[in-house]
Amino acid sequence: MAQKITTIGFDADDTLWHNERFFRLTQHRFAALLADYTDRATLEARLLAAERRNLGQYGFGIKGFVLSMIETALDVTGDRVPGPVIRDLIAAGQEMLRHPIDLLPAARLAVETLARDRRVLLITKGDLLDQERKLAQSGLGDLFHGVEIVSDKTASRYAAIFDRHGDGAARGLMVGNSMKSDVLPMISAGGWGVFVPHGVAWEIEHADPPGDSPRYREIADLGALPPLVAAIG
Structure with a gap:
C-alpha cells in the first residue's frame, strides 16, 4: 500500500x-540598558513594531533583531543613546550567534x-x-x-x-x-x-x-x- x-x-x-529563549534574555538586557529612558512595556512595544517594519529588509534572524534594537534605542532616546549602550547591544547579538545548541x-x-x-x-x-x-x-x-x-x-x-x-x-x-x-x-x-x-x-x-x-x-x-x-x- x-x-x-x-x-x-x-x-x-x-x-x-531552543532558540527564542535567547532572544528573550537579550530583550531583558535591552530593557535594563534603556531603563533610564522608558519603561519596559513601552520599549518592548516599540521594538516589536520595529521588527515588523524591518522584516522585509532584514529578514528573520539575529542580525535583524540587533539592528531593530539599535533603531529602537535611537528612537526612545531621541538619538541620544550612549555609545556604550550600542556597543553592549552589538555584543549581545554576537553572544546570541555563539550560543550552544x-x-x-x-x-x-x-x-x-x-x-x-x-x-x-x-x-x-x-x-x-x-x-x-x-x-x-x-x-x-x-x-x-x-x-x-x-x-x-x-x-x-x-x-x-x-x-x-x-x-x-x-x-x-x-x-x-x-x-x-x-x-x-x-x-x-x-x-x-x-x-x-x-x-x-x-x-x-x-x-x-x-x-x-x-x-x-x-x-x-x-x-x-x-x-x-x-x-x-
Missing part, C-alpha cells in the same frame, strides 16, 4: 532546538525514526550562516535528505520544496512550532501541517489554528510525531 506521507519537513528553531526532547529520536522509511527535510528561515552553524552543531545534519534555508515560508515555497525533494505537497507533512509559518502555508499548499507548541513564542508568529482542516494536527512534543505519521499512513 502506497504511503500517504512520503516526505516530512522539520522546522529548526524551537522545534528541534540545546536539542529539544525527542528531537533526535523523531528525525532518526522517520528517516528510516521517509524522506526528511530541514526547512528553516533566518540568516544563512547562523542556521548553517546551528545545524552543524546540532549533530542532526547527516540525518536529513535535504536542507532548505529560506527567507520566508509561504504556500508557494512549500509547494516548490516538496516538489523538488519529494512527491509534492499533497504527500508531504510539515512540523513546527509556528502556526503562521510552519502549519498554515503548508496546509494551503495541499499538505499536512503539524503544530508542536513551544513554551516561548515570538508574537509575530502567532496565528489561529485551522480547526476545520482535515490535514491539521497538534502534538505535545516530537515524541508523538512518528506514531502520528504511522497512523496517517
